[in-house]
Each structure stands twice: as structure tokens, then as C-alpha cells.
Amino acid sequence: MRNARAVWLLLLANSISGVAQGISMLAIPWYFTGVIHSETLYGKIFFAATVVSMFWGLYAGTLIDRYDRKKIFLAINLAGLLVTGSVTASGFAIGSIPWQAVALVFATTMFVYNIHFPNLYAYAQEITPKEDYGRVTSLLEIQGQLTFTLAGACAAILLKGIEGSFNFFGHEVVLPFSIRPLLIHEIFAIDAVTYIIAFLIIHRIHSLPVVDRHIDVSPLRERLKTGIRFLKQHPLIFHFGNASLLLFLTILVFGLYVMPVYVDKFLKKGGDVYAIGDMAFSFGALLAGFVTTKIFGDKTAVRGIIMLSALAGLMYAVMMASAILTVFFLAQFVIGACNASVRIQRITYMFHHIPNKVIGRTGSVFFMLNVFFRVCLIALFTIPFFHEGTNILYAVAVLAAICFAAALILGVKYKALVAEPVTN
Numbered sequence: 001m002r003n004a005r006a007v008w009l010l011l012l013a014n015s016i017s018g019v020a021q022g023i024s025m026l027a028i029p030w031y032f033t034g035v036i037h038s039e040t041l042y043g044k045i046f047f048a049a050t051v052v053s054m055f056w057g058l059y060a061g062t063l064i065d066r067y068d069r070k071k072i073f074l075a076i077n078l079a080g081l082l083v084t085g086s087v088t089a090s091g092f093a094i095g096s097i098p099w100q101a102v103a104l105v106f107a108t109t110m111f112v113y114n115i116h117f118p119n120l121y122a123y124a125q126e127i128t129p130k131e132d133y134g135r136v137t138s139l140l141e142i143q144g145q146l147t148f149t150l151a152g153a154c155a156a157i158l159l160k161g162i163e164g165s166f167n168f169f170g171h172e173v174v175l176p177f178s179i180r181p182l183l184i185h186e187i188f189a190i191d192a193v194t195y196i197i198a199f200l201i202i203h204r205i206h207s208l209p210v211v212d213r214h215i216d217v218s219p220l221r222e223r224l225k226t227g228i229r230f231l232k233q234h235p236l237i238f239h240f241g242n243a244s245l246l247l248f249l250t251i252l253v254f255g256l257y258v259m260p261v262y263v264d265k266f267l268k269k270g271g272d273v274y275a276i277g278d279m280a281f282s283f284g285a286l287l288a289g290f291v292t293t294k295i296f297g298d299k300t301a302v303r304g305i306i307m308l309s310a311l312a313g314l315m316y317a318v319m320m321a322s323a324i325l326t327v328f329f330l331a332q333f334v335i336g337a338c339n340a341s342v343r344i345q346r347i348t349y350m351f352h353h354i355p356n357k358v359i360g361r362t363g364s365v366f367f368m369l370n371v372f373f374r375v376c377l378i379a380l381f382t383i384p385f386f387h388e389g390t391n392i393l394y395a396v397a398v399l400a401a402i403c404f405a406a407a408l409i410l411g412v413k414y415k416a417l418v419a420e421p422v423t424n
Contacts, residue, residue, distance in 0.1 A: 005206075006127055006205045006206065007124070007127065007128070007136060007139070009201055009202070009204060009205045010120070010123070010124070010202070010205060011139060011140070011143045012201055013073075013197075013198040013201035013202045013205075014120065014140075014143060014147070014198070015143050015146065015147045016194050016197050016198055016201070018143075018147035021109055021112075021113075021191060021194075022147060023187055023190065023191070024084075024105065024106075024109060024187060024188060024191045025106075025109055025256070026274070026275055026278055027184060027187045028102055028105065028106045028184075029042060029256055029257065029259075029260045030260055030271045030274055030275075031102055031184050032045075032099070032102075032260075033260035033261060033264055035184075036099065038099070039260075039261055039387050040382060040384065040387065041099070042257070043257065043378060043381065043382030044382065045103045045106065045107075046106075046256065046257055046378055047375065047378045047379055047382060048107075049103075049106065049107040049110050049111075050110070050371055050374050050375050050378060051375055052107070052111075053110055053111055053114050053371055054368055054371040054372060054375065055368075056111055056114055056115075057114045057115075057118075057364055057367040057368055057371060059364075060114055060115040060118065060119075060360075060364060061118060061227060061360045061361045061362075061363055061364020061365070061367070062227075062360070062361060062364070063115065063360070064115070064118055064119050064122050064359075064360030064361075064363075064364075065122070065227075065357065065358060065359070065360035065361050069119050069122060069123040069126065070123070070202060070205055072115065072119050073116075073119065073123075073198075073202045074199055074202055074203060076112050076115055076116055076119075077195045077196075077198050077199040077202065078195075078199065079108070079112065080108060080109070080112050080191075080195045081192055081195035081196060081199070083104060083105065083108040084105055084108065084109075084188050084191050084192040084195065085192040085195075087101045087102075087104060087105050087185065087188055088185050088188045088189045088191075088192050090185075091183070091184070091185025091186075091188065091189075092185065092189075096183065096185070097184065097185050101185075102184055105188055105191075109191075114367065118360055118363045118364065118367065119360070120140065121137075121140070121347055121359070121363070122356065122359050122360050122363070124136055124137075124140060125351050125356050125359060126356055137344050137347045137348050137351070138289055138290070138292060138344055139289075140347075142286060142289030142290060146282075146286055226358060226361060227358055227360075227361025227362045227364065227365055228361075228365060230354070230355075230358050230361075230362055231362055231365055234353070236413065236416055236417055237350075237353055237354065237362075238365075239409065239413055239417075240302070240349070240410070240413070240417055241346075241350065241362070241365075241366040242366055242369055242370070243406050243409040243410050244305050244309075244342060244345075244346040244349075244406070244410065245346070245366055245370045246309070246373075246402050246403065246405065246406035247308070247309050247312050247338065247339055247342050247402075247403055247406055248339060248342070248343065248370070249370055249373055249374055249377070249402065250312070250316070250399040250402050250403055251335070251339050252374060253374060253377050253378065253381070253399065254316075254396070254399055255278065255281070257378060257381060258381060258392060258395050258396065258399070259274060259277060259278075260274055261386075261387060261392045261395075262319075262392050262393075262396065263277065265387070265389070265390060265392050266323055266390045266392055266393060267323055267325065267328060268323075269325070273325065273328075276329065277328060277329060277332045278332070280329040280330075280332040280333045280336065281332040281333065281335060281336035281339075282336055283333055283336065284332070284333035284334055284335065284336030284337035284338075284340070285336040285337060285339060285340035286336075286340070287337055288336070288337040288338075288339075288340035288341040288344070289340055289344065292304075292340070292341040292344045292345065301345035301346070301348060301349045302345075302349070302410060302414055302417045302418055303414070304341065304342075304345050305342050305345055305346065305406075305410055306407045306410045306411050306414065307407075308337075308338040308341050308342050309338070309342065309403050309404075309406040309407040309410070310403065310404060310407040311334065311338050312334070312335050312338040312339065312403045313399075313400045313401070313402075313403030313404040313407070314400075315331040315332075315334045315335045315338070316331075316335070316396050316397075316399050316400035316403065317397075317400045318331050319331045319396055320393045320396050320397060320400070350363075377398070380395075380398070381395045
């Protein structure tokens with residue numbers, strides 16, 4: 001495969017930084033929910049960061065299509081290092097950090113994610129021959145989920161520590177040693193170091209584009225209009241791009257906000273169960289990364305997304321019906337597999353139907369709308385009603401309904417989407 005070394009270095013850098021970022025993004029929700037017991041405060045922080053990221057994500061798409069994507073990776077790693085490293089240093093200096101500093105790292109990581117992943121896929125499309133699209137999108141998903149699996153395993157240990165035994169998928173495992181829980185700024189220190197490593201690896205990437213980018217140097221407003229204009233000319237792509245992201249919408253809201261409360265209030269368990277639930281999700285996603293293209297292929301992507309969105313909705317419903325840990329872990333495993341498979345098929349379909357020169361801007365439109373829906377859900381779920389007793393189950397019910405709605409929308413437009421002409 002052309003540019004194979006560049007692809008593998010990109011995957012390596014993404015893996016190293018992804019593990020530490022994953023640990024931090026698991027540690028922060030649990031810090032607010034299970035450590036300082038400020039679920040409502042965390043909801044407000046999540047809401048504010050999401051609102052800001054909606055506008056940042058739209059602007060990020062224009063940067064991705066305008067500037068060297070390798071340099072963008074280098075810049076965001078430096079930005080992440082600056083913020084996370086500063087908070088870490090202050091934590092070691094005074095022995096602890098205020099919740100405002102934790103919120104700052106959370107917001108920074110969200111903003112990094114909002115440009116990192118669209119840039120990752122745009123750069124991958126830029127350096128990947130058309131015949132390797134399915135293979136590379138699968139590799140990206142396998143790598144991403146493997147790192148989140150490792151992050152979940154590490155977070156389960158680092159958040160709660162080990163005192164002679166460890167809860168592993170609902171079973172107590174006795175161990176001959178103990179590990180103390182890490183403080184939040186100690187976890188951030190790991191994150192800061194990996195930003196440096198990722199920067200050094202990305203700096204070594206050398207590749208040649210296999211597509212003509214036609215870099216747009218027009219003013220920001222005109223660049224934004226170009227992405228919107230493309231989607232107006234291809235309304236089916238607009239509908240597909242948004243509907244196929246609805247499952248991912250539920251994943252983000254559940255994983256970063258609903259799940260900590262669900263584990264604490266409904267399952268009545270601790271941070272280790274929360275982290276292992278995420279680990280089970282990643283195991284399912286990892287499996288999907290290996291088998292999705294073999295099962296569905298490029299030509300049945302739409303059908304696969306419909307089936308898997310409905311299955312994920314069913315799993316949310318199962319989690320509402322049972323407080324058994326094994327059921328929770330199994331449901332997370334299946335949802336993880338559904339999400340990863342949908343992501344692979346979605347990105348492959350987009351690679352074939354959206355030119356590389358506008359993929360950053362069209363992606364930012366999808367992202368902005370997805371974030372808008374996310375803001376609405378977070379605003380809804382921060383209402384005190386959802387934090388009383390086991391009322392968090394009503395939030396899970398809303399997420400299930402969204403998955404079923406995604407399957408319905410794509411099912412109605414199935415024939416037209418399959419017949420949509422390929423542009424790449």
C-alpha cells in the first residue's frame with residue numbers, strides 16, 4: 001500500500017496519545033460523580049464545553065481543508081501539552097488541584113478531539129489509495145478501540161486502586177498486592193507525557209497525497225459556504241451523514257455523562273465498574289474492527305448501519321431492565337461493536353461520496369449539528385429529576401429512542417442512498 005509507513009506511524013501516534021486521553025476522559029466524569037459527588041456541576045461543565053465546541057468544530061473544519069494536516073496534528077499536541085502539563089505541574093506543586101483546573105483539562109481534551117478526529121480521517125483519505133479505503137478505516141477503528149480498551153483497563157485500576165482484590169467483569173479477583181488510587185493530577189501527568197511522544201512520532205511522518213486537494217485560500221466565510229453548498233447539492237449525503245451519527249451521539253452522552261450516574265445510582269457500584277463498562281464497550285468495538293468489512297463490505301454499508309443502530313437501541317433498553325453486572329457488561333460490549341461497525345461503514349461511505357478537498361468542511365457541518373443535539377440532551381439530563389433515585393433510566397430510554405429513530409430515517413431513504421453516485 002502506498003504511504004504504508006506514514007499510515008502506521010499515524011496509527012502509532014494516535015494509539016499512544018489515545019490511551020492517556022482515554023484514561024483522563026474516564027477519570028474526569030468519575031471525579032465529579034464518584035469523588036466529589038457534584039453530578040449537576042459536571043453537567044453544567046459538560047454543557048458549557050459542548051456549546052463552545054459546537055462553534056469551534058465548525059471552524060476546525062475550515063482549518064483542516066486549508067492547512068497542512070500533519071502540522072495541525074503537531075499544533076494540537078502542543079496545545080494539549082501546554083494546558084495539561086501546566087495543570088499537572090500546579091497539582092504536584094500544591095498537592096491537589098481545584099475542580100476548575102479539572103474542568104479546564106476536560107474542555108481542552110474535548111476541543112482537541114473536535115479537530116483531531118476529523119483531521120485524522122481527512123489525512124487518512126488524503127494519503128490512502130481508493131482501493132484501500134475499507135482496510136484503512138478498519139485499521140483506524142481497531143487502533144482507536146484497542147487504545148480505549150487499554151485506557152479502560154488502566155482507568156479501572158488507577159481510579160479505585162487495588163486493595164487485595166479487583167472487580168473484573170462482575171467477578172472479584174484476589175491479588176497478592178495493592179495499588180493506591182492515583183490523584184487526578186497524577187493521571188493528567190501521564191496524559192501530558194504522551195502528548196510529547198505523539199508529537200515526536202508525527203514529526204517523523206513523510207507522505208505524498210494520492211488525491212488533489214485544491215486548497216481553498218478564500219476567506220473563512222466563503223470556505224464555510226463551500227461545505228454547506230456541497231451538502232445542499234447532495235441532500236442524501238446530508239441526511240446520511242447526520243442520521244448515521246446519531247448512534248455516536250448517544251455513545252458520547254452516555255459514556256461521558258449518563259453512565260457514571262447510571263453506575264452510581266442504578267447499579268450502585270464504584271469507579272472500577274464504570275471503567276470496566278467502558279472496557280467492555282471497547283472490546284466489542286475492537287472485535288467489530290476486525291470483522292466489519294468482511295461481513296458488510298462497502299456495498300451494504302447503509303443496510304448494516306440500519307441494523308446496528310436498531311440493535312444498539314435494543315441494548316439500551318436491556319440496560320434499563322436489569323441491574324445485573326453481567327447484563328450491563330454484555331450490553332456495553334454489543335453497543336461498542338455496533339458503534340465501531342457503524343463508524344467504519346459510515347467513514348468508508350463518506351470517503352467514496354465526498355471529495356477530499358471539502359471533507360473537512362462537510363464533516364464540520366455534521367459535527368456542528370451533532371453537537372447541537374448533544375447540547376440539547378445534556379441540558380435535558382442535567383435537570384435534577386434525572387438524578388433522583390433511579391430516574392437516570394429515563395435518560396437511557398431517550399438514548400434508545402434516538403437509535404431507533406436513526407434506523408428509521410435511514411430505512412426510509414435506503415434505496416436512494418444505495419443508488420447515490422460515487423464521487424471518489
